[in-house]
Amino acid sequence: MYDFIIIGAGSAGCVLADRLSACGRYQVLLLEAGGSDKRFYVQMPIGYGKTYYQKAVNWMYTAQPSEGTQGRLSYWPRGKVLGGSSSINAMVFVRGNKQDFDDWAAEGNPGWSYEEVLPYFKQMESWQGGESPYRGANGPLKVSNPSHELHPLCDNFVSAGQEMGLEFNPDMNAGNQEGIGFYQLTTHKGQRMSAARAYLWRARSRSNLTVIKHAHVTRLLMDGKRVTGVEYSRKGQVTKVHAQREVLLSAGSVNSPQILMHSGIGPKKVLDQAGVTLLHHSPAVGQNLQDHLGMDYLYTSHVSTLNQQLRPWYGKLWQGLVYLLTRKGPLSLSVNQAGGFMKTRDKLNYPNIQLYFSPVSYTRAPVGKRPLLNPDPFPAFLLGLSNCRPKSRGQITITSNNPLQAPHIEPNYLSHEDDVQDLLEGVKFLRKMAAMPSFAKVIAKELRPGPECQTDAQLIDDIRSYAWTVFHPTSTCRMGPDTEHNVVDHQLKVHGLDGLRIVDASIFPQLICGNTSAACMMIGEKAAAMILAAEEGQV
Ligand SMILES: Cc1cc2nc3c(=O)[nH]c(=O)nc-3n(C[C@H](O)[C@H](O)[C@H](O)COP(=O)(O)OP(=O)(O)OC[C@H]3O[C@@H](n4cnc5c(N)ncnc54)[C@H](O)[C@@H]3O)c2cc1C
Structure with missing residues (x-):
């Protein structure tokens, strides 16, 4: 007993x-x-x-289509x-x-x-x-x-944020969460x-x-x-x-x-x-x-990114050896290396947008599917965000009396107009940030969604057709x-x-x-x- x-x-x-x-x-x-x-x-x-797709360690659920995300199914790893x-x-x-x-x-x-x-x-x-x-x-x-081990482009991200008026925050887990900085990780000695x-x-x-x-x-x-x-x-x-x-x-x-x-x-x-x-x-x-919903904008770069380290076979081999021998290098880190918290409207009493910077990109991967060790063959990176306190509400139910059958997950994403507005203001901020001097000097062009996506209606359509769960x-x-x-x-x-x-x-x-x-x-x-x-x- x-x-x-x-x-x-x-x-x-x-x-x-x-x-x-x-x-x-x-x-x-x-x-x-x-x-x-x-x-x-x-x-x-x-x-x-x-492990994102490994059945041995992952429930690999599929959530039901949400009208607010144009009827797309959503993959839910757990x-x-x-x-x-x-x-x-x-x-x-x-x-x-x-x-x-x-x-x-x-x-x-x-x-x-x-x-x-x-x-x-x-x-x-x-x-x-x-x-x-x-x-x-x-x-x-x-x-x-891991701030001293991050990709150098993380510094451009932080500087561009500061040029947008965000304060550098050395510790988003201390008294004040707002600002821009480097993410802390649940890793130890490279594991x-x-x-x-x-x-x-x-x-x-x-x-x-x-x-x-x-x-x-x-x-x-x-x-x-x-x-x-x-x-x-x-x-x-x-x-x-x-x-x-x-x-x-x-x-x-x-x-x-x-x-x-x-x-x-x-x-x-x-x-x-x-x-x-x-x-x-x-x-x-x-x-x-x-659940939090994420978006990212993809930029090609004049300088090398993690793509050049992780894509070619010799890069994989080298980084694999570095990791096995020293427990260091990009394999010992997250791809989300820097980020921050910000308000897109002054009257809020908590941030409504979380920022993410990943010095790596995957244009050919279907939405939400990122082969981390097989990124794009050209230098590029992702500027991303997710909302903080969504107002859309979904539900989880069961549809049979078989407890071994997967539950029925209905996220009902973007069913509240305020959530759409938060993401819209967030992506507009990302674009402006990409145009700041610290980023402008390294960015070649915006690949996704691309310069033709301009009006609010186009940006919202892109959000509804692209945003995905960030697994929370x-x-x-x-x-x-x-x-x-x-x-x-x-x-x-x-x-x-x-x-x-x-x-x-x-x-x-x-x-x-x-x-x-x-x-x-x-x-x-x-x-x-x-x-x-x-x-x-x-x-
Ligand atoms: C891909 C991914 C990326 C994420 N990234 C981050 C991140 O970077 N930072 C962060 O803070 N959070 C992240 N999260 C979210 C975070 O990991 C979760 O919110 C958190 O771990 C949930 O903790 P929990 O205790 O509620 O449940 P879980 O940690 O999910 O644990 C539930 C456990 O219960 C077991 N279980 C379920 N059903 C049964 C059953 N019938 N019988 C026996 N056992 C059962 C499961 O197998 C599991 O081990 C991520 C999540 C995912 C999936």
């Missing part, structure tokens, strides 16, 4: 497994549908170009491996904006303001820049500052620093932690309104396990609502249509789906006080049920300004602290 059962070894689940097993008093079981993360393409940073999506992501380390968390708290979630979550962000990291009032230096997650590497690797030798890989959780077990355990399928065999204290659902924003619905917890209408017996009506399960779905089991629009309360306990908390990206009351893995790990840290405090009788 276990005290705690954790479902999903992703960004949040690995943190829970480590923190709950650390004191030795509790028996902890971690169930993960995927397998080991000790794979070359998971550990080598640029290997995410490969990690299916120890470390979850933190084992296949692009490793950009961004906490989010102070205002994001203050707004979470203001929506009726005491304990989640920036000031209150900051200690968890600090305790989780070892930031290469050292300890400060905002940064931690003793946590398990190594966060690196990926996933949640598994940071938290799980050190915890796995503990005798009170059991990790079962390839265990696909099919449903939660209930006794009245109490969740008592979990049923999972492994190599065709179905097993039931029971938790003495709590079940912690950390399967991510796609699979956590799916598991709830297959357990009879969710909107009555969806469950009725899928043929699942309703045990607990929770109308917000799977609702409020939000959240909020499908929202945290908040009212049970009509939210699934969990501020302690992450499912409204109306005992013995079940949800701990992952699905609980975000609202998407944040920035990439989502760091906030998921913070949620894991805070959840573990709340659970342990409750067990010790402090709450």
Whole structure:
């Protein structure tokens, strides 16, 4: 019999497994549908170009067409491996904006303001820049500052941003997020620093932690309104396990609502249509789906870019040797090397656009498909952006009572006009930035969308026909006080049920300004602290 059962070894689940097993008093079981993360393409940073389509480590979902993106389907990679999506992501380390968390708290979630979550962000990291009032230096997650290893064109990007009036920001994870600068990465000594590497690797030798890989959780077990355990399928065999204290659902924003619905917890209408017996009506399960949408503009360059290093066979061979011998070079980095946060309108109280700079390009790759080690044969780079707090809302549902069938994902991108406006203002900014002296001297021409795309109508048409997910779905089991629009309360306990908390990206009351893995790990840290405090009788 276990005290705690954790479902999903992703960004949040690995943190829970480590923190709950650390004191030795509790028996902890971690169930993960995927397998080991000790794979070359998971550990080598640029290997995410490969794992992006690797069934062995990736759920490889397809989201339904959205009218706002001209009926295009959308490819949704999600990690299916120890470390979850933190084992296949692009490793950009961004906490989010102070205002994001203050707004979470203001929506009726005491304990989640920036000031209150900051200690968890600090305790989780070892930031290469050292300890400060905002940064931690003793946590398990190594966060690196690769600014001296980046492609020289990153300096042109930062200077062009400054010429546009943005301030250079040496640390977007400290007090002020806005401005332009170099991205910090979840890498260490040239290798990926996933949640598994940071938290799980050190915890796995503990005798009170059991990790079962390839265990696909099919449903939660209930006794009245109490969740008592979990049923999972492994190599065709179905097993039931029971938790003495709590079940912690950390399967991510796609699979956590799916598991709830297959357990009879969710909107009555969806469950009725899928043929699942309703045990607990929770109308917000799977609702409020939000995701960041990205765009990029492609420029050919007078100077060499990563294309010249990564495209030719001899370049690949050389960079491969450099990586194997020194753990340095472009294979040890993300292709998103610099970026920033900005407001396109003064009256906003948080940035609405995140900028990205990648010194590499892929004109022949279909949208969203980037063969990282096979870029264009000519020198070129990408100037990119994504929105920060989209207002469009989608949903995740189930369409049958088979828990092994993929969930039905409807992102409903660009259904809110404000999201279109944000991206329109963002791409206009990118164009002006490309014309600034620091960029003008290196840019040969704009290849995509190209100079013929000029009017607002043309730019919007390009956005609708080109924008793609940047892989940050959240909020499908929202945290908040009212049970009509939210699934969990501020302690992450499912409204109306005992013995079940949800701990992952699905609980975000609202998407944040920035990439989502760091906030998921913070949620894991805070959840573990709340659970342990409750067990010790402090709450
Ligand atoms: C390609 C890509 C690039 C990204 N780039 C970045 C980036 O650069 N920076 C950043 O901060 N964020 C990035 N993200 C987003 C970030 O990685 C995720 O938001 C974050 O990892 C989500 O954490 P989570 O704990 O909610 O879920 P996940 O980390 O996805 O973990 C969920 C886990 O649950 C398991 N699971 C699911 N269903 C079941 C089941 N039925 N039974 C058992 N186990 C199950 C999964 O296999 C997985 O291991 C990226 C994501 C992707 C996919």
